[in-house]
Amino acid sequence: MSDVTRRQILKSGAIAVGAGLLQSRTALADATWSGGAPEPNASIRVLRWKQFIQAEFDSFVANSKKFSEQTGVKVRVDAENWDDIRPKAAVAANVGAGPDIIMGTNDDPFKFSEKLLDVTDLAEYLGAKYGGWYPIARTYGMLGKKWIALPQGATGGCLNYRISTMRAAGFEEFPRDLPGYLKLCQGLKAAGKPAGFALGHATGDANGWVHWCLWAHGGKMVDDNNNVVIDSPETVAALEYAKQLYATYIDGVLSWNDSSNNKAFLADQISLTFNGISIYTVAKNSPEPALNAIAADMDHANMPIGLSGHPTEQQNILNTYSYAYTKYPNAVREYLRFMWEKAQVDFWETASNGYVAPPLPAWNDNPIWTADPKTTPFRDVLKYALPVGYSGTLGQASAAVMGDFVCVDMFAEACTGDQTPKAAAQRAAERAKRYYKS
Numbered sequence: 001m002s003d004v005t006r007r008q009i010l011k012s013g014a015i016a017v018g019a020g021l022l023q024s025r026t027a028l029a030d031a032t033w034s035g036g037a038p039e040p041n042a043s044i045r046v047l048r049w050k051q052f053i054q055a056e057f058d059s060f061v062a063n064s065k066k067f068s069e070q071t072g073v074k075v076r077v078d079a080e081n082w083d084d085i086r087p088k089a090a091v092a093a094n095v096g097a098g099p100d101i102i103m104g105t106n107d108d109p110f111k112f113s114e115k116l117l118d119v120t121d122l123a124e125y126l127g128a129k130y131g132g133w134y135p136i137a138r139t140y141g142m143l144g145k146k147w148i149a150l151p152q153g154a155t156g157g158c159l160n161y162r163i164s165t166m167r168a169a170g171f172e173e174f175p176r177d178l179p180g181y182l183k184l185c186q187g188l189k190a191a192g193k194p195a196g197f198a199l200g201h202a203t204g205d206a207n208g209w210v211h212w213c214l215w216a217h218g219g220k221m222v223d224d225n226n227n228v229v230i231d232s233p234e235t236v237a238a239l240e241y242a243k244q245l246y247a248t249y250i251d252g253v254l255s256w257n258d259s260s261n262n263k264a265f266l267a268d269q270i271s272l273t274f275n276g277i278s279i280y281t282v283a284k285n286s287p288e289p290a291l292n293a294i295a296a297d298m299d300h301a302n303m304p305i306g307l308s309g310h311p312t313e314q315q316n317i318l319n320t321y322s323y324a325y326t327k328y329p330n331a332v333r334e335y336l337r338f339m340w341e342k343a344q345v346d347f348w349e350t351a352s353n354g355y356v357a358p359p360l361p362a363w364n365d366n367p368i369w370t371a372d373p374k375t376t377p378f379r380d381v382l383k384y385a386l387p388v389g390y391s392g393t394l395g396q397a398s399a400a401v402m403g404d405f406v407c408v409d410m411f412a413e414a415c416t417g418d419q420t421p422k423a424a425a426q427r428a429a430e431r432a433k434r435y436y437k438s
Contacts, residue, residue, distance in 0.1 A: 031128035042331035043074040048103035052278035056352030109321040123147035130362035137359035152318035153356035156378035165271035196270035198256035204316035211314030216306025222392035231429040239414035239421035246415035311384035
């Protein structure tokens with residue numbers, strides 16, 4: 001019998017993809033998995049990110065239960081906040097005991113790559129069967145020629161906005177450039193329903209918009225050779241622009257975590273934020289007419305294009321990895337294979353209203369992405385995303401800088417006037433150099 005458990009389940013209702021990078025689904029339709037059968041009496045523990053949409057978590061657990069029923073492998077599923085997973089994953093790596101599988105974020109697995117289970121065969125099987133991985137997914141999954149993690153997708157960060165307030169600010173369509181976007185934010189504040197963007201240690205929401213702003217102005221933490229270059233005129237320009245944006249935000253964003261903007265938007269306090277589709281899904285499915293009205297007045301947009309002329313989005317990549325200390329490596333691989341097969345993914349994605357953007361293009365044909373046009377912008381975010389270590393390589397340094405919120409803190413210091421933009425950039429450079437050691 002299966003033994004699927006979960007912790008504190010709440011009862012509540014750019015980078016263009018070239019043709020050569022994505023292999024033909026028809027030519028590779030016969031891909032087969034040749035992994036070993038799960039070990040006898042196997043039992044595995046999964047630590048994953050805590051849900052923002054209850055139906056997403058429930059469908060994930062249902063898929064896990066289905067796996068247990070088919071294989072006899074017991075699966076325990078625990079859920080924690082993104083920022084709580086990181087230290088628990090580090091402890092497990094250091095002591096050599098703990099969860100068999102971690103479903104975390106971004107480049108965290110690169111911190112302890114030598115302690116991870118090799119999933120190369122599994123990743124290449126999935127890529128062959130489902131049209132090839134998006135290039136950004138390969139970046140987050142591979143170290144050299146070896147796969148150390150399986151990207152689960154991205155929590156599809158887009159701009160969530162109220163249509164009526166956008167129009168009150170003088171716009172019939174969402175602006176696509178930096179000057180227009182700033183003007184919109186100023187108009188939203190004048191209309192009495194401002195923007196609100198997390199500027200605290202929010203893994204998804206704060207990192208998403210500040211990295212976009214940095215890259216949109218041509219700034220970056222490191223260059224192609226991993227030299228720290230954050231102290232630059234481009235960074236200063238980004239911080240000066242962000243300071244103007246911050247002046248239009250609702251009060252309190254410095255202490256916001258990844259759920260704060262959801263609450264503010266659903267409370268009708270703000271009209272623009274950076275988030276996944278969870279705000280819209282909760283509002284649309286709510287029994288409360290006031291929230292249904294908010295959903296009807298919402299839409300979504302991808303981030304504006306900056307000075308580079310191409311998308312510069314940072315997406316919160318959900319990245320799954322397993323430790324080599326697991327007693328049941330075959331069961332782990334088989335569980336991951338099962339959960340990444342399209343039948344389970346379609347069920348999960350449909351239940352969650354497209355909360356996770358696909359890392360494999362063959363997952364894009366799920367009707368959830370087109371049945372409601374307000375969902376469609378989330379589908380393609382991995383086509384536009386840059387890796388957090390841009391334009392260097394992912395590794396221990398990039399993961400540490402991300403985990404230490406170096407970029408977020410730099411923006412917070414400059415936006416609040418605690419430091420001048422130049423001083424904030426200099427401080428960020430010194431912090432980053434502690435990790436990027438020559």
